[in-house]
Amino acid sequence: MLSRRYISGGWQVIRNWSTRLAHTSVEYRPISKLLIANRGEIACRVVRTARKMGVRTVAVYSEPDKNSMHVAMADEAYHIGPAASQESYLRADKILSVVQQSGAQAVHPGYGFLSENVEFAEQCAKERIIFVGPPATAIRDMGIKSTSKKIMSEAGVPIIGGYHGDDQSDSRLRKEAENIGFPVMIKAVRGGGGKGMRIAMTPEEFEDQLESARREATKAFGDDVMLIEKFVERPRHVEVQIFGDHHGNYVYLFERDCSVQRRHQKIIEEAPAPGLTWDVRRSIGEAAVKAARAVGYVGAGTVEFILDASHNFYFMEMNTRLQVEHPVSEMITNTDLVEWQLRVAAGERLPLLQDDIKLSGHSFEARIYAEDPDGGFLPGAGPLNHLSTPLATDRIRIETGVRQGDEVSVHYDPMIAKLVVWGHDRAHALNSLVTCLGDYNIVGLSTNVNFLMSLATHPNFVAGDVSTDFIPDHYNELFPERKPSPQLFCQTALALILEEEQETVRVIAKSRDPTSPFSPTGIPRINHTLSRVITISCGGKEETVQVDYVGSAKYRMTVGGTSYDISGILVRENNVAHLNCTVDGAASCSRVVMDGRDIHLFTQTGGWQFGVPAPKFESKLRKSAGASGGAVAPMPGVVEKVFVTPGQTVEAGDPLVVMIAMKMEYVIKAASPGVVEKVLFKQGDNVAKNTPLVKIKETEES
Known part of the structure; x- marks a missing residue:
């Protein structure tokens, strides 16, 4: 079988696909079909590269990924389970089953999931499947941080000292941390990507950080063994x-x-x-x-x-x-x-x-x-x-x-x-x-x-x-305080006006009788200056823009007592609206996206979200569903642990719930003292952002 390699500035044809290398017992063979045991951008990247090399690709996907980009790009795709990665992308048996079904000769693990799983790499070798990665021995040696530090030290690679021992009792780890000297870094020995990693700046916070690191490491790696090492400040x-x-x-x-x-x-x-x-x-x-x-x-x-x-x-x-x-x-x-x-x-x-x-x-x-x-x-x-x-x-x-x-x-x-x-x-x-x-x-x-x-x-x-x-x-x-300028409010008002005009044109074009007096056309007004007030919100604050129509596509807008001469056009190109606007002679070009009541204005200095305020009754409804007297989910996620029960007294700062979102752990704490009235979710429940989690009756002194 022919392949190529790069030599002195050019590709040279060589015959080495089907060779048995002298120093290993593994037989190498051409890869004509590759299974990608991952999702997202890395799966898409591997598909593109494999296609360039003439290699067919096989995708795997969980239930929420069935319509995802990597599935659409691959030559074949197989469903492997529900959303939870422990039941889909982390299931080596399901991945290997798809390898057999599809006839793939190799597995590319991407990064994350099974990419550093020793057992998976060993199983691939056992079944004569090419694992696109290092030998299982290297994954094992480098995957355990205490082992890797020892190997590196013996190889002459500079390391930072610390405790990498087998005694994992809280007392021993705390003693070693005190011997090293605070601040210390607490790390999961099988960690990576920041998971299972905490910094204890003082002895007082050591136990809490250790427990948090262990919980996260168990969730991410199925192993809560920790190492302690000196934390280098400002590294x-x-x-x-x-x-x-x-x-x-x-x-x-x-x-x-x-x-x-x-x-x-x-x-x-x-x-x-x-x-x-x-x-x-x-x-x-x-x-x-x-x-x-x-x-x-x-x-x-x-x-x-x-x-x-x-x-x-x-x-x-x-x-x-x-x-x-x-x-x-x-x-x-x-x-x-x-x-x-x-x-x-x-x-x-x-x-x-x-x-x-x-x-x-x-x-x-x-x-x-x-x-x-x-x-x-x-x-x-x-x-x-x-x-x-x-x-x-x-x-x-x-x-x-x-x-x-x-x-x-x-x-x-x-x-x-x-x-x-x-x-x-x-x-x-x-x-x-x-x-x-x-x-x-x-x-x-x-x-x-x-x-x-x-x-x-x-x-x-x-x-x-x-x-x-x-x-x-x-x-x-x-994180400076971002306040939109009056000119940005004017641009937003102009975008709303021009969007209304374009919508009117679209409605007229669809009308069966555009000459009807009942069609939504603009009627010219002789010797009359049309004015209107547009209320626009940004960052929870409202601003009124007084708009006076002074000519064809020209306006006089007043914001906060200052008036501006405004003109411009709204041009649509490839599903993007470009606002070419002039404010008192200063021209600018922004991109505008209308999303319900929100108007998104994108400039070269960043994006801004404006809105047309909702009716007051909608605001009241939202307020009534808020967090007053309890705790809400700060992001969408899964309830991992509940610390409280109805009737329990809590103090400000007490942990209420642990949530997992995007493989990270978050502890939601009581904002004030009180008594727990109701716990609204249990372990394993999915919750949306801003969903009330625990209802607390605040004590009088709070």
């Missing part, structure tokens, strides 16, 4: 993309800086890391290759390091899979790591060796999430009523698994897309990122797009002065 999170093949070849594809995080999860990644000298860059890359060699690694992997202020680096963990942020490494090295995965899994040598890999330019990736940054980054869910993105080019990539009209599910990760850009240098790449974020318009749920724009334009971020404490260190600047 940078720098990771290295490595790759190995079955022939003993290893390379690093330079480093990524993933320091800016919330809830220990990354938001913006960039490659290469800003401010590193070439000596440090080479040293950290070579250390990552040492780590890979130490465990006989094969395929794509990431070695993560903590970098201190003096650019000393320490091994943190190794992710034995492809990472979410791998596109930035691809952009600066002009490679396709998913294609590399498939070729290496089939027994080929690495397409490039270390001296062939050149670093070119700079790349950023912004993760676009359904979440509420102003509300503590609580994850969200809901419909994508409107979705428009920047135009993809060779320098701009949109990696997504959703389309307009899809729904972001409460059951899985809330990431909507990855926006990836490349520039000749960091400044050009960052400018491109900001511009593209302004063109990423979403309606239907809360997103972090405005926050990403605020983050990407922050002076310290622009200067490359980042750490994992970036958001708390610059909280006030990243």
